[in-house]
Amino acid sequence: MFSRFKHNSSNILNKNPLDQHFEMGRLIGSAGPGNSWRIYEAYRRSDGKEFSIFLFDKRGCDRIHRLKKKDTLSDILRKGVKELARCRHPRFLQVVHGSEECQDTLAFVSEPVIGSLANLISQEDEDKPPLSPSVHMHSAAIIDTTYTFLDIEYKYGILQIVEALAFLHTTARTQHRNICPSSILVTRKGTWKLAGLEFSERPNDTEASDLVSCPRWTSKISKSAQPELDFIAPETQTRSMASFASDMFSVGLLIATIYNRGQSPIQANHSSQTYIRLIDTFNEIIRDAIKPVPLGLQDAVLRLTSIDPRRRPTAQHMGAIQYFR
Template sequence: DSLAFATEPVFGSLANVLGCLEDRLPQTVAQETREYEFLDIEYKYGLLQLTEALLFLHYNAKLIHRNVCPSSVIINRKGTWKLAGFEFSEKCNETDPMSPIGCQGFTSKLPKMGQPDLDYTPPEVHATSSCSPQSDMFSLGLLITALFNQGHSLLESQLSISIYTQRIEEVGIS
């Protein structure tokens, strides 16, 4: 028995690159990552790659990612965007893969790193403790808005359920 890993050089996560826009990166991040600016075609190509990854995940692997956010997107040296961070993924409903399944919502009782990013979590996760492949698509939509909003999610919550709920109401999502 053995365990093997295959890796490739990475440029950084999408969160690293978007963080450059606000000078909130730690000093350990490479200078080229700090100063990187996307071309419009890179956004289009990257979003196509994420959409294809989610298509495969939902229809072939029958999984819900549950944490589609900038920190779950890895960018390699060639500029390819790859979906990573499957620690919160769930198996889809066996009989109807598009129907909701039960899932844990955000709680202040667990550390931030032990649960999906609240700023990219769809409202049904908190309202009904359920998620579906459509939940991943909602999160992808929030990621897209963050690309054009200086890296900020529309639901920026500061890890507070009450602020999250307020943002949901402000944006008009119910």
């Protein structure tokens, strides 16, 4: 255990209260909106048990990403940890120690992970999703680029995320609103866990509809402070509305992304105008994108990514398709 921690990073954590209880090791990946969380190996000082620390370096970021007087990227990430800790379900990333912060950092502790899906599914691409700029400052900390998934791992990984959404939608009555590779963590055991609840919303219980009003993606706000544009459902960007079906559209894009070496069928390049143009020809785009997807999943992906939300299967129906039996 200690040999892996030779690139010790505890000096980054030394003013954070977590430093009293955990020893932080090497940087292994990133996650969250805009890859804002840096993920480190860690162990608990009291018993040597291994965990992962998610750390956000606040220095300069709150000034850059300020939204309103009281809203910062730190607030958004803090909310995500709080919501994640409330989701006590085996398909969600387990929070071992809730968020702690000091002037420079915000951090929390989770079960051991090897990285986010964004880190892992596009390792072979030269333009793979990068770690955040601050991560690159630590050149010795590089994720394991030798990791590859078996087909069976993809199958059960996707099913695990669908099961997480079934719980979130039916039991927690919550919309995720940012299903994308950086919201999914892969544990040391190989299981896929859902996280990334920074933008989650609960529909009003007094209304029959599950629709909620939500802001469109805009270039006027930092991309780190918004859901990932390349995974947003059309009704969210065109009508400022979201539902449980909007999450399912994102699941369809996620599946296509997994089998296209980390490239989403929607490549908007952080431009809302480009997104709208791509949606206008989306039927052609998605039919080309599903070619690498296993035959048993292709029809499901087409239904999940229907422009009409009413045609998309629910998470419960998706989990029951023949492909997963």
